[in-house]
Amino acid sequence: MAKRGRPCSFDRDDALRRALDVFWDMGYEGATMTALKDAMGGICAPSVYAAYGSKEALFRSALALYHAQESEALWQGLETSPVRDAMAGLLRTAALRYSTPGKPPGCLVDLSTLNFSPANKAIETTLHDLRVDVARTLEARLCRAREDGELGTLADPVAVAAFYTTVLQGLSIQARDGASRERLLAIVDSAITAWDCLVGN
Known part of the structure; x- marks a missing residue:
């Protein structure tokens, strides 16, 4: 045998x-x-x-x-005040983590692919829900900031959250396409420059 x-x-x-x-x-x-x-x-x-x-x-x-290695570090400063500093810190941390030497560039959740075969619908739904959670987390933080008087009375937390969610996802794609860390940080600086206009200050 x-x-x-x-x-x-x-x-x-x-x-x-x-x-x-x-x-x-x-x-x-x-x-x-x-x-x-x-x-x-x-x-x-x-x-x-x-x-x-x-x-x-x-x-x-x-x-x-x-999530344990990357996402928690990305979001841990979101409760910083003022909220403008929290948003700037979030974006800068993303730019740095998305361009870490020795690791794949960009964000796993954003880049795992947006188009799935029907057989993988469950994974597609999981990743979609995680992306939606990003916007909702930012919305909640911005709503608290408006209640605290940090945003103008006409500021729309949903719209502002959508804008910065788009910036986060764009940083991920730019990183995957080979953008340097310096280029990613320059994008962050431009996005934060738009803050006062977006929040009505």
């Missing part, structure tokens, strides 16, 4: 970090299982499925890791 091969073993945390980079660089649908397995140290397919269940489950684990 032929002997069974030894089961594949691997460092699950390290493998997940490597998988995150593949999804971040190639998008969800662009990241093939072959590319993922190779990046994760050439581990065997049964071990991947035993550890994560499916490509979708692996992506969701990678997305959670991305």
